[in-house]
Amino acid sequence: MNTQQTPRPELTRRDFLKTTSTLAAAATLAPGVFAAGSDTLKVALIGCGGRGSGAADQALSTQGPLKLVAMADAFKDRLDGSYNELKAKHADNVDVLEENKFVGFDAYQKAIAMADVVILATPPGFRPTHFEEAVRQGKHVFMEKPVGVDAPGIRKVLATAEEAKKKNLKVGVGLQRHHQRGYIETIQRLHDGAIGDIVAMRCYWNGDGVWVKARKDLEQQAGRPLTEMEYQMRNWYYFVWLCGDHIVEQHVHNLDVVNWVKGGHPIRAWGMGGREVRKGIDNGEIFDHHYVEFEYADGSRLSSQCRHIPGCWDNVSEHVLGSKGLCDVGGYRIRGAAPWMFNSPGARDPYQQEHDDLFAAIRNDTPYNEAENGAHSSMTSILGRMATYSGKEIAWEDAINSNIDTMPAVLGWDASPPTKPDANGRYPVAVPGVTITV
């Protein structure tokens, strides 16, 4: 986890040349980092769940020669399942020898070393560390959102993003709405003034909740009791240090869209939240609803709701009100003086598009760095959680400079995670008015 700036011995000649030329004259190095777009790009997958496997599938579906050469996951069974799926779909491009399948908490370092491009798709708590290591080793990166779950992590991502720019490394972040034509065209119109000044915003991720891995099922499958660390890693969605709460893990998509429309992040937030029905033994410590008001630099406010409760009003969308009209951003629809609606038969899969765009930038050596935006959008969602957990008004500056680090001091199967269950198997839950979040 230390920030090392010195090149490691394994640095390739190409990386060495790149680094020295960066030092010599950053402005002159743009073309020719890769000899040609026809070079075979070696890819490593870090985090072999369903989404990681999907991202690797999409990476391997981009133009030009590619090889998946290494895989890493905390769990061997997850890695093997992912390998089988990928091998079945990309027989010729999946070339992962048994010795290049790395398992455990430190597996990522070894997999990163073997690749030109790394896909970071573990639970988001690990993202800052993995991103830092990938850039330290001089690799291009695709990382899933969110890019961190706490302020120290976000600061690490922002510092690493700068480092990546210096090393001319391309970084994609899985906020795929930025690669979705309907969103791009709608927001372009908003930026062109289609509804005037944006004065009020709303966004939602209200749904029924996601998967749960029950301890009893996991232990039945394993045929033995799990250590607390194993359990939390398997059922990671319900622990803040791994997931960030659903406001961070999911709602970041909608908050990111509003930041995109506004051209910046909010400056402060206040809100409320709790867990009304999410009280199961395997529901860890996260809330089931958050309501947050964010204030932007121009004084406009965003009302944001996210909820994981079945049977309620469900909605996933973003809406903005302008001085001259309204826009349903995710519905690609503008009402007001100049009504407009995006209509695209045969729209592209945005998850494929984000990889097409990243790999094209790598092969053509064009500027590509989504890390800073990813960090600011993730921080926006963390700010929201800080507001709902504490019940207090929180300023962006205080939030991003917070030293509350959620990561465990030691990572290992017998190590202590940052939160532990009581005698009844229940975890402490944030209490607004009492819990300190900054």
Next chain:
Amino acid sequence: MCCALGAAAGASLAGSVAAAAAVDFATDVKSIFEMNCVVCHNPQHSQDNGKFRLDSKEEAFKAHEKDQRIVPGHPEESLVYRLTVLPVSDQKHMPPTKNKPPLTKEESEIIRQWIAEGANWPDGMKLAIVMRVDFVRDIEPILEKGGPVAEKSRDILRLWLAQKANWPAGISFPNAKAAAGASAATGQQIDFGRDVEPIFAQGGPLTDQAKKTLGAWVDQGAAWPAEDRLGPAKGGAQAKEMELVEQIHQMIVASAKEKTQADMTAYTNTIPGSKVTYAMAPIPGGQFLMGSPASEAHRSDDEGPQHEVKIDPFWMEQCEATWDQYELFMYPEETKEAAPSEGVTNYTSPLADAVSRPSKPYVEMSFGMGKSGYPAISMTQHACNIYCQWLSARTGHFYRLPTEGEWEYACRAGTTTAYFFGDDPAKLGDYAWYSDNSDFKYQKVGKKKPNPWGLYDIIGNVDEWTLDQYAPAYYQQFKELVTEPWNKSTKGYPQVVRGGSWQDDADKLRSACRRGSSADWKMQDPQLPKSIWYHTDAQFVGFRIMRPLRIPSALEMYNYWHSGVERE
């Protein structure tokens, strides 16, 4: 006739004749005529072909104007040979190229040789219409399924074997346990368990030795033990699933009340363990003309030709299945623990709990269009099938999706016009939600007027899943009355949805209009493997359930509920 074995093998599988020997009508020629010609050239066929019958010796040898179909000793003068070797682009080519693949060179050659040798057709030997077995469509599902083989499946297997058991390159069953190689030599008495089962269990291309063994087995009558269970599934997940289906079947049979169509009345049922209800309307058995006439406005070629279809009595759900119903299936255990439903006490159903459940979706699947009272959407056909299994286990009634034929029969409700209310789409707004009145979203079920058989939203609102694989030319094979047709899926796409949706214009809501699913319907599922439960991009697809009066066998239930093609 040995074409399917490939040139290398060169021997006839069914142990009949060597290529050089005299051609025998019964073993060599008959099946070529039966598979390729008699389907049209028979007395029942309504069109001109009926005049050129090939189903009996007397008819086949009749002269027709100046041409004769069979001139013994002179193949070049015989139409049954000559027309098969015309270029396929020739309109006179037989079989008609738009319906069927041409005969292979070997098949034409057998006909030629048979005529040259005197065209001996044993007196009294009649020909029947025989399906040409297709490995991927007909055989692979049987072998992959494992478990007990239905009588019908056995017949298909026998037919396939009789047709040379062609096993396409690249097809194998990775889960099959490697079995001891078949060692039986031709001429030896074939034992199913010792000789045949290992061949199927092994999967993959058949060796010449395996083909010989199978051929000998067929020659000996293809005896198939009643208790057989084919290789891959032995003791596996499918066998366990079959046991569960058998238990559900027993429960349904034990609680069955209605015996005849006269016993069938409309009913409303509460899903046990909840306060959620659903209503079923009786649909009388009968016969109808499926598809649309060429004269119908906006008609597409896949809607024809129109053909007579016979449908057995059943109940159809009056409304499209709602989220209220579907979420009971989607959200089982942890929801129960977190928030026990009010008014529901200690309901348990071990059988229903044993049915698999959908994974939780990552995105919100109603897409903000509303839940309570609104139709459930975005599920796969597989998800509907398992929902039906779950609901059957909970209620003791057998439920499944309708076939495409049953759906159109229920939608038409005895009408023959483009819509069940006539041909004029101007009235559509009284009966349906579609692009003109839906406000870009689905609407609550049951708010418009029903069709004559009391079915609400049977057109519009959401498309409805059927059990069938979509094949544009599927109707072309039906030349006579067909009972309960079902084009069972052999691959994941396309499968049929019917009725049109809130997104569609009026022409897509016509009773005969067909639509096939596609892989695009999972475009925004970013995972690998993609979910077998959700079509993230099909926000216009829902379903309604049906219940046949006749309770099917446990095996039939298994086949309705388990398409076997849910994985991408």
